[in-house]
Amino acid sequence: MEPWQLTATAARARLQEGTLTAEALVRSCLERIAARETVVKAWNFLDPALAIASAREVDKAYVRGVLHGLPIGVKDMIDTADMPTTHNSPIYQGLRQGRDAACVGIARGEGAVILGKTDTVEFAASGRRALTRNPHDPTRTPGGSSSGSAAAVADGMVPLAFGTQTGGSLIRPASFCGVYGMKPTHGVVNSEGAKRYSHTLDTIGWYGREPADLRLLAEAFRLFDLDRPLGKGLQQLRIGLCRGPNWHLAQPESQAALLIAGQRLEAAGVAVEELSLPQRFEGITEAQRIILLGEGRGAFLQEYVTAHARLHADFRDRVENVAEITGARMACAYDLAAECRKLFDALFPAFDAVLTPACTGEAPVGRQDTGNPVFNSMWTLLHVPCIGIPCTKGPNGLPVGVQIVGPRFGDAALLDVAALVAPVIDPGLALE
Amino acid sequence: MEPWQLTATAARARLQEGTLTAEALVRSCLERIAARETVVKAWNFLDPALAIASAREVDKAYVRGVLHGLPIGVKDMIDTADMPTTHNSPIYQGLRQGRDAACVGIARGEGAVILGKTDTVEFAASGRRALTRNPHDPTRTPGGSSSGSAAAVADGMVPLAFGTQTGGSLIRPASFCGVYGMKPTHGVVNSEGAKRYSHTLDTIGWYGREPADLRLLAEAFRLFDLDRPLGKGLQQLRIGLCRGPNWHLAQPESQAALLIAGQRLEAAGVAVEELSLPQRFEGITEAQRIILLGEGRGAFLQEYVTAHARLHADFRDRVENVAEITGARMACAYDLAAECRKLFDALFPAFDAVLTPACTGEAPVGRQDTGNPVFNSMWTLLHVPCIGIPCTKGPNGLPVGVQIVGPRFGDAALLDVAALVAPVIDPGLALE
Numbered sequence: 001m002e003p004w005q006l007t008a009t010a011a012r013a014r015l016q017e018g019t020l021t022a023e024a025l026v027r028s029c030l031e032r033i034a035a036r037e038t039v040v041k042a043w044n045f046l047d048p049a050l051a052i053a054s055a056r057e058v059d060k061a062y063v064r065g066v067l068h069g070l071p072i073g074v075k076d077m078i079d080t081a082d083m084p085t086t087h088n089s090p091i092y093q094g095l096r097q098g099r100d101a102a103c104v105g106i107a108r109g110e111g112a113v114i115l116g117k118t119d120t121v122e123f124a125a126s127g128r129r130a131l132t133r134n135p136h137d138p139t140r141t142p143g144g145s146s147s148g149s150a151a152a153v154a155d156g157m158v159p160l161a162f163g164t165q166t167g168g169s170l171i172r173p174a175s176f177c178g179v180y181g182m183k184p185t186h187g188v189v190n191s192e193g194a195k196r197y198s199h200t201l202d203t204i205g206w207y208g209r210e211p212a213d214l215r216l217l218a219e220a221f222r223l224f225d226l227d228r229p230l231g232k233g234l235q236q237l238r239i240g241l242c243r244g245p246n247w248h249l250a251q252p253e254s255q256a257a258l259l260i261a262g263q264r265l266e267a268a269g270v271a272v273e274e275l276s277l278p279q280r281f282e283g284i285t286e287a288q289r290i291i292l293l294g295e296g297r298g299a300f301l302q303e304y305v306t307a308h309a310r311l312h313a314d315f316r317d318r319v320e321n322v323a324e325i326t327g328a329r330m331a332c333a334y335d336l337a338a339e340c341r342k343l344f345d346a347l348f349p350a351f352d353a354v355l356t357p358a359c360t361g362e363a364p365v366g367r368q369d370t371g372n373p374v375f376n377s378m379w380t381l382l383h384v385p386c387i388g389i390p391c392t393k394g395p396n397g398l399p400v401g402v403q404i405v406g407p408r409f410g411d412a413a414l415l416d417v418a419a420l421v422a423p424v425i426d427p428g429l430a431l432e
Numbered sequence: 433m434e435p436w437q438l439t440a441t442a443a444r445a446r447l448q449e450g451t452l453t454a455e456a457l458v459r460s461c462l463e464r465i466a467a468r469e470t471v472v473k474a475w476n477f478l479d480p481a482l483a484i485a486s487a488r489e490v491d492k493a494y495v496r497g498v499l500h501g502l503p504i505g506v507k508d509m510i511d512t513a514d515m516p517t518t519h520n521s522p523i524y525q526g527l528r529q530g531r532d533a534a535c536v537g538i539a540r541g542e543g544a545v546i547l548g549k550t551d552t553v554e555f556a557a558s559g560r561r562a563l564t565r566n567p568h569d570p571t572r573t574p575g576g577s578s579s580g581s582a583a584a585v586a587d588g589m590v591p592l593a594f595g596t597q598t599g600g601s602l603i604r605p606a607s608f609c610g611v612y613g614m615k616p617t618h619g620v621v622n623s624e625g626a627k628r629y630s631h632t633l634d635t636i637g638w639y640g641r642e643p644a645d646l647r648l649l650a651e652a653f654r655l656f657d658l659d660r661p662l663g664k665g666l667q668q669l670r671i672g673l674c675r676g677p678n679w680h681l682a683q684p685e686s687q688a689a690l691l692i693a694g695q696r697l698e699a700a701g702v703a704v705e706e707l708s709l710p711q712r713f714e715g716i717t718e719a720q721r722i723i724l725l726g727e728g729r730g731a732f733l734q735e736y737v738t739a740h741a742r743l744h745a746d747f748r749d750r751v752e753n754v755a756e757i758t759g760a761r762m763a764c765a766y767d768l769a770a771e772c773r774k775l776f777d778a779l780f781p782a783f784d785a786v787l788t789p790a791c792t793g794e795a796p797v798g799r800q801d802t803g804n805p806v807f808n809s810m811w812t813l814l815h816v817p818c819i820g821i822p823c824t825k826g827p828n829g830l831p832v833g834v835q836i837v838g839p840r841f842g843d844a845a846l847l848d849v850a851a852l853v854a855p856v857i858d859p860g861l862a863l864e
Contacts, residue, residue: 102733110737190730192628221730295619298534301653301654306538326657334840335773338770338771341767409763
C-alpha cells in the first residue's frame with residue numbers, strides 16, 4: 001500500500017509510531033497528484049517544493065499536534081500565508097494574502113502540512129465553476145462549491161481537505177465523490193480568512209475517508225464535548241429517518257440511498273423510526289434563499305465598488321438587489337430559522353441522530369451544473385452539525401450518500417454516532 | 433473656521449462645490465493631530481506623507497463617490513492595505529495585511545481618504561487598553577474598545593472614523609466623548625477584515641459630529657431603504673422612553689440624561705411614552721455574556737495555538753473555556769435572543785424609535801476601566817440599529833449621551849429620526 005492510499009487516521013498512526021514521515025507522505029500524495037491531476041483538475045495552486053519543505057519542517061518539530069504530519073488541501077477561497085488565494089475570481093488571480101485564515105493557522109499549528117489550494121466555484125457562491133472533474137467519471141461534476149477539495153480527497157491526492165458550506169457546498173460534493181464530509185455547528189470554527197458570502201450560513205468544514213478522519217479536525221478545533229463519549233453501542237442507537245420537506249425533489253437513487261441506509265441500520269439492530277418535521281419547516285428552504293440573497297448584497301459590495309467590470313453578473317445582481325429582498329423579509333426569514341432551530345433541537349435526545357438525504361441523486365454530467373443544494377441548505381440554516389456518509393451507487397455507477405444530522409453543538413456525539421453507523425451504511429468502508 | 437473644524441457633511445459640501453480639496457482638508461486634520469496627539473494619543477499609525485498622497489489621488493479622481501475627499505480614521509483591528517494592523521496585540525505589531533477590510537475598501541472606493549489607524553482595546557475585546565485619553569479630560573478614558581476612533585472624531589482630528597461594537601464598543605465611547613455614533617443592524621455591513629470576536633455580535637459602525645455625517649457612511653454601505661424617506665415631521669414622532677432592565681446600574685447623570693432628553697422632546701411636541709420591555713428581556717444581558725464567552729473560544733484559537741506566550745491571559749481563558757460555557761447554554765442564549773428580537777421588532781411601527789441610556793454615566797478616571805457596556809450589549813445582541821446622541825454633562829463636566837434604537841433593518845428610518853430629534857436632544861448641535 002502506498003502512503004497516499006492511507007486514510008488520515010491510518011497515516012497518523014504510522015506518523016506517531018515513526019514508521020512514516022510527513023515528507024514521505026507528502027511525496028506520495030504529490031506522486032498521486034502527478035498521475036491524476038490532468039484528469040481530475042482538483043488544484044488551483046500546488047508547489048511541490050513548498051509542500052515538501054513544509055513537511056520537512058513538520059518532521060523536525062519538537063511538539064506533535066493532533067494533525068502532526070498530515071497533508072491537507074485548502075479550498076481556494078480560504079487564505080494561506082504562503083500560497084495565493086484566487087477565490088476562482090478574475091479579480092483575485094495571484095493574490096497573496098500574507099496571512100493564514102484562522103482554520104489554516106490552527107491546522108498548521110497542530111502540525112498539518114498545507115498541501116495546496118483546491119479549485120472552487122467563484123467566491124464559493126456562483127459565477128465561474130471549478131475545472132475539477134469527478135474522479136469516478138471525469139465527464140461529471142464533483143459537485144460545488146468545494147469541488148477540488150472533495151475530488152482530491154476522493155481520488156487519494158490528499159487525505160484531508162477544508163471546504164465550506166453556505167448552501168450545500170460540503171455535503172453534496174461528499175455524496176457525489178463518495179467521501180466523508182463534516183459540516184460542524186455554525187460558528188464553532190472561526191471562518192475568518194474565508195471569503196464571506198452569508199455570515200448566517202457560511203460554515204467551515206472538512207473531508208476525510210473515514211469517520212475517524214473527521215474527528216481529527218474536530219479535535220484540532222476543540223469542538224464542544226469531545227471528552228464526553230456517547231457511551232452507547234450500535235444497537236442502543238435510535239435514528240430518525242427524515243425524508244424532509246423536499247423529498248419529491250430526490251431522484252430515485254437518492255430516495256433509494258436513504259431507504260437502504262435505514263434498512264441496513266435496522267438489520268444491524270438500530271432502532272430506526274420515520275420522523276416528520278413540524279409544518280413550520282416547509283418555509284425553511286425559502287428562508288435560506290432570502291438570507292443568501294439579502295446577505296449577499298453586502299458580501300460582494302467591496303468588489304462591486306472597486307472591481308466592477310471583473311465581478312460576475314451574478315454578484316452584481318446581488319449587490320443591486322435584483323431579487324428585491326427587503327429588510328422585513330430578512331427579519332421574517334431569521335425568525336423562522338430561529339424557531340425551527342429550537343424545534344429541531346427538541347427532537348433530541350429522544351433520537352441520537354437524524355438520517356436524511358445528502359443530495360438529489362448522482363453527480364450531474366458536465367461542469368456547469370454542480371448539483372442542487374436543496375437537501376443541504378435547510379440544515380445549513382438550522383446551524384446543526386451534518387456528517388455525509390457514502391452509501392450506495394446510482395444507475396450510472398456514481399456514488400450516492402446520505403447524511404446524519406444532530407442538534408446544535410452536538411458535534412462530538414454525532415461523530416460518535418458516525419463511527420458506529422458508517423461501517424453499516426457504507427459497504428466500502430467495511431471492505432477497507 | 434479651519435477645515436478640521438468642519439463636520440463631514442459641511443466638508444463634503446465644500447469638496448463638492450470645489451472650495452475645498454481633499455489635500456487641504458487632510459493637511460488641516462494633520463495640523464490638528466500634530467497639536468493635540470501628545471495629549472489625546474488617538475493614533476496607532478499615522479503617516480502624514482501617505483495620507484497627503486492618498487488625498488492628492490482622490491483630488492485627481494474622475495468619479496466622485498459619496499465619501500469623496502473625506503478623511504476617515506480606522507480602528508486598528510480593521511485591515512488596511514497600506515498601513516499595519518496591530519489589533520493592539522504584541523502578536524501583530526507591524527503586521528501589514530496587504531489588503532483592505534471590506535468596509536475600508538468600500539470607503540476608499542467611495543472616495544474616502546484613509547487617514548490612519550486608531551488605538552483600540554486589544555482585539556477590540558479585552559487585555560491591553562488603548563493609550564487614548566478623553567479629549568474632554570485627559571485623566572479619563574474615552575471608553576473602549578473604539579477608543580481612538582471616538583476620541584479622534586471628538587477632538588476634530590478627523591471628521592469620520594470606523595469602530596466596531598460587540599458589547600458596547602461604539603455607542604459608549606460616543607457618549608463619553610460627546611460625538612455621534614452609529615451601530616447599524618448586525619450583518620448589513622460586511623465585517624470581513626475586522627478581527628472576529630463573536631460572529632453573532634461583532635458589528636462595524638462609525639462616528640461623526642452630526643447625524644447627517646452618519647448617513648454618509650450608511651449610503652456608502654447601501655443600507656436598506658435609504659431611498660424611502662420617513663415622511664414625518666418632529667411633532668408627528670412617537671418615541672418610546674425605555675429605562676430597560678439595567679436602569680438600576682445607571683448613575684444619576686445617565687438617568688438624568690434620559691429624562692432630560694425625553695423632556696426636551698416632549699417640550700418640542702414629540703409624543704414620548706414610557707416603554708417597558710417584556711419580562712423575557714431580563715435574561716438578555718446574561719445571554720450576551722454567554723455568547724461572547726462561548727464564541728470567544730473559537731475566535732482566539734489561532735493565536736492560542738500559534739502565539740500562545742504573547743496572547744493575553746484573558747484570551748487564553750476564553751479558549752480554555754474557564755467560564756465553563758456549554759453548547760446547551762449557547763443554544764439557550766441564541767434562542768432567547770431570537771425570541772426577544774421578534775418581540776422588540778413588534779413594538780414598531782407604533783413607535784418611531786426607542787430612546788434609552790447609552791452608558792452608565794460619565795467616562796471613568798484612568799485608562800484601565802473603559803466603562804461598563806451594560807446599556808449597549810443588549811441592543812448589540814438584538815441586532816438592532818442604534819444611534820448615539822450627545823445630550824448633557826455630568827457632575828465633572830464630561831459629556832453624557834443617550835441613544836435611539838430602531839427595529840432590525842430600520843437603519844434608514846432611524847437616521848431620519850436622528851436628524852429630527854438630535855437638534856432637540858443635543859444643545860451643542862443647535863449651537864453650531
